[in-house]
Amino acid sequence: MLAYGHGDVRAFEVLYARHRATLFRFLLRSCRERATADEMFQETWSRVIAARERYRVEAKFTTWLLQIAHNLLIDQMRRHRPQAGAEETEEVFRTLDAPESEQPERVLSEFEQRRRLQRALEDLPDEQRTAFLLRMENGLGLDEIAAVTEVGAETVKSRLRYAFAKIRTRFAE
Amino acid sequence: MSHKDADDREFDALLSGADSELARLYRKLPQAEPDAKLDAAVLSMAHRALNPHLVAATQQAPRRRRAPTWLVGFGTAAGVVMAAGVAWQMRAGLEQQAATEALRQASTPGSMAEVVSVSPILRDAPRPAAAPPPPALEPPRAPSAADKANSTASAMAPAAPPAPAKPKPVDALKNDKRAMDMIAPREEVQSLARNAQPDAFPQAPVEAESRAKAQAPSPAKEAVVVTGQRADAQRLRERGMDDLNSVERKSALAAGVRRDEGYALEKDKKQESASGRVSAKAVASADAAA
Secondary structure, eight states: OHHHHTTOHHHHHHHHHHHHHHHHHHHHHHHOOHHHHHHHHHHHHHHHHHTTTTOOOSSOHHHHHHHHHHHHHHHHHHHHOOOOOHHHHHHHHHHHTSOGGGSOOOOOOHHHHHHHHHHHHHHSOHHHHHHHHHHHTTOOOHHHHHHHHTSOHHHHHHHHHHHHHHHHHHHHO | OHHHHHHHHHHHHHHHTOOOHHHHHHHTSOOOOOOHHHHHHHHHHHHHHHOHHHHHHHHHHHHHHHSOHHHHHHHHHHHHHHHHHHHHHHHHHHHHHHHHHHHHHHHSOHHHHHHHHHHHHHHHSOOOSSOOOOGGGOOOOOOOHHHHHHHHHHHHGGGSOSOSSSOOOHHHHHHHHHHHHHHSOHHHHHHHHHHSOGGGOOSOHHHHHHHHHHHOSOHHHHHHHHHHHHHHHHHHHHHOGGGSOHHHHHHHHHHTOOTTOOOOHHHHHHHHHHHHHHHHHHHHHHHHHO
């Protein structure tokens, strides 16, 4: 990114090739609309290009890139969708605490498992889904997720735990 | 309790990045990627950011496409050529028309032009105040002094200018005066007027004078006409009202002959002086106009 800030277009092409897929999937699975994901993907890179001369090496480029994308996602979610409430979290905990006899064990096909995971991700609250995606899609650790989402590491860990529990619940249905 | 422990272990594996069932399942999800169009847009954006002159070129290109210079120049030149051709055609037509008019004017003599401008007025102008009786209805009679004057005037008329009764400037009146002199000398006109009967002017002499001034701009000509009317009235008066037919009676009444009028010569003599004054006034006014 520093090389691109000094006028090296090839450096930008390398950066883009390295992060394009993971960034796009993070955006697509966060907003769940292809057109919106395209728009935010282009807007994210546009902001990267505009900030090329102000860029300082204070964190990983991936963290900075995902931070930009996350902010765009937050803005978009605030415009189109309310935040998830606490009732949904309580419902997850009740399901997790249910007896084993009430949770039917089923052997699901791999296709069905992927479909359920997809739907479970869509049903997650935005903060939990973002933390889960940043961990699973982009491989960020707790501190990096905390930096991207601008919350504490413990908050990130809690969000990840809630997200994991809901996904498991969906698999158990 | 074992299920919860299994979940905790799997969650710890998720945090540590170790391979887990959920991570494997997640990797099997569809791996969506941006399409080539989106990649091109982002890369183009990065290139334009480093080369602003490319942006200016791309912004000016549509402007050039919108208004091609050669097309504007060609259109202007075509318009100028067309306007010049139309102007040339119009100028040629005007020149031809002017030449035709000049030829027509050159072939026409100036005297003819004057005659043409005057002759239509001649036919309408000499209308006396009192319509004279139609000459075709006059019965044969012995020639009198008034008839002699009329015949003299008509014999000399072709030599006179054709428009004596029309309102004219002073030069024209002078011409008329000369024509009247040619028709009949002033003394002859005065004698004829003296011989005419005064009853030809039944109204007051002042009224007759004003009517003569208003309707007859040429006093000399008016004198001839008045003399002719008086001669007709004299003729009718000599015949007497009882001998006239209906048409002649109407003409006599229009000329001022009264029904009960006899051949009172004394009365005629009295009025003769009045008619002489009218004729003298007419001659005087003709002289003044001349």
